[in-house]
Amino acid sequence: MNLNKRKAKFIGTALQNKTLMLVFVAAVLPAAIIAACLYYLIFNMLAWQLGIPEAIAYNLVPVARKVNLIILIALPITLFVIWFMALELSHRIAGPLYRLEKELNERIEGKKSGPIQLREKDELKALADKINRLIIK
Numbered sequence: 292m293n294l295n296k297r298k299a300k301f302i303g304t305a306l307q308n309k310t311l312m313l314v315f316v317a318a319v320l321p322a323a324i325i326a327a328c329l330y331y332l333i334f335n336m337l338a339w340q341l342g343i344p345e346a347i348a349y350n351l352v353p354v355a356r357k358v359n360l361i362i363l364i365a366l367p368i369t370l371f372v373i374w375f376m377a378l379e380l381s382h383r384i385a386g387p388l389y390r391l392e393k394e395l396n397e398r399i400e401g402k403k404s405g406p407i408q409l410r411e412k413d414e415l416k417a418l419a420d421k422i423n424r425l426i427i428k
Contacts, residue, residue, distance in 0.1 A: 307385030314377035
């Protein structure tokens with residue numbers, strides 16, 4: 292069992308909140324704009340170009356309903372996956388920064404001494420190593 296693993300993915304720092312929202316919006320907003328444009332293009336423009344005879348409209352409405360159903364099913368799943376990926380990315384950045392701040396505060400208050408320990412794969416490992424070199428000096 293890995294004792295060096297963070298338990299909570301969401302630590303609630305301002306940096307994590309901003310990163311989480313930025314990644315989520317950066318993924319969802321362009322996708323929503325493209326989806327809306329395609330939806331408009333396929334259904335409205337097609338119907339307008341064909342002059343919507345009754346036979347075409349009769350065939351187009353069931354297709355629109357099926358597309359709407361697929362969107363209603365796929366949208367929550369997609370948003371959940373994007374949110375999870377954004378949370379994971381924000382956690383990889385904000386988690387080590389939170390740990391680094393906590394470790395520095397403990398050293399400033401005299402509760403701890405010695406080098407700061409971060410996990411090997413943490414994004415701020417290089418920064419922690421440089422701070423450790425400064426602490427050793």
